[in-house]
Amino acid sequence: MNIYGASGHGKVIIDIAESINITIDQIFDDNNKIYTLNEISVIHDLNKNFLNSDTIIAIGNNKIRKRVADSFKGKIAEAIIHKSAIISPNAIVEKGTVIMPNASVNSATSIGEHCIINTASTIDHDCVLGNYVHISPNAAIAGNVIINEGTHVGIGAVVIPGIKIGNWVTIGAGAVIIRDVPDHAVVVGNPGKIIKYLN
Numbered sequence: 001m002n003i004y005g006a007s008g009h010g011k012v013i014i015d016i017a018e019s020i021n022i023t024i025d026q027i028f029d030d031n032n033k034i035y036t037l038n039e040i041s042v043i044h045d046l047n048k049n050f051l052n053s054d055t056i057i058a059i060g061n062n063k064i065r066k067r068v069a070d071s072f073k074g075k076i077a078e079a080i081i082h083k084s085a086i087i088s089p090n091a092i093v094e095k096g097t098v099i100m101p102n103a104s105v106n107s108a109t110s111i112g113e114h115c116i117i118n119t120a121s122t123i124d125h126d127c128v129l130g131n132y133v134h135i136s137p138n139a140a141i142a143g144n145v146i147i148n149e150g151t152h153v154g155i156g157a158v159v160i161p162g163i164k165i166g167n168w169v170t171i172g173a174g175a176v177i178i179r180d181v182p183d184h185a186v187v188v189g190n191p192g193k194i195i196k197y198l199n
């Protein structure tokens, strides 16, 4: 498997791959001053071999990850899931998504493409997450929650059951979301309040 992006996020993805005995073939970064990631050498051109084998786009920023994925001409890998994560057999996890150590995804939940389900986050039953969503470490998403494309749920945030969160929303660290959130809103605090909109 290849990794696109020699970032801190890329290092965590290397660990996930190692936990499930997947070998990292090549790591690409367009910054030609980065030579290695976890002692694996980094390449700076997208050669044929790279484009012909399965790749995870390891870019933490949701917008940039989408931009790269939209223009990437290679093959996207199936989701990779750390061996300590607990994923219901009735959950769906689409390609390009990464699930980090100790995360849980419960029954009948579906997770889109190129999402990040970060360390020890929990996503309960019957949730629907769009593409490019990032659920940060220790965030807790209750049952029947909808989170649309590109939304970032901050570290330790909580979302109560049945909430609908729009596209490209930012939920602040530690926020408690008790009402639906419109597209592009930035929400902080307990209870969560909108402080601005980002377009």
Ligand SMILES: CC(=O)SCCNC(=O)CCNC(=O)[C@H](O)C(C)(C)COP(=O)(O)OP(=O)(O)OC[C@H]1O[C@@H](n2cnc3c(N)ncnc32)[C@H](O)[C@@H]1OP(=O)(O)O
Pocket (backbone or CB within 6 Å): 118, 136, 137, 153, 154, 155, 170, 171, 172, 173, 174, 175, 186, 187, 188, 189, 195
């Ligand atoms: C492995 C990993 O690292 S995964 C990455 C995890 N990353 C995160 O969880 C990041 C979450 N980000 C945040 O919480 C950020 O503070 C954001 C995105 C909500 C806001 O960031 P900015 O747009 O830069 O807002 P800014 O710092 O200017 O704060 C605006 C106001 O909101 C308040 N505020 C910002 N964040 C929070 C928060 N999490 N909870 C409560 N209030 C907050 C600020 O105190 C400030 O209030 P004031 O106007 O009364 O002074």
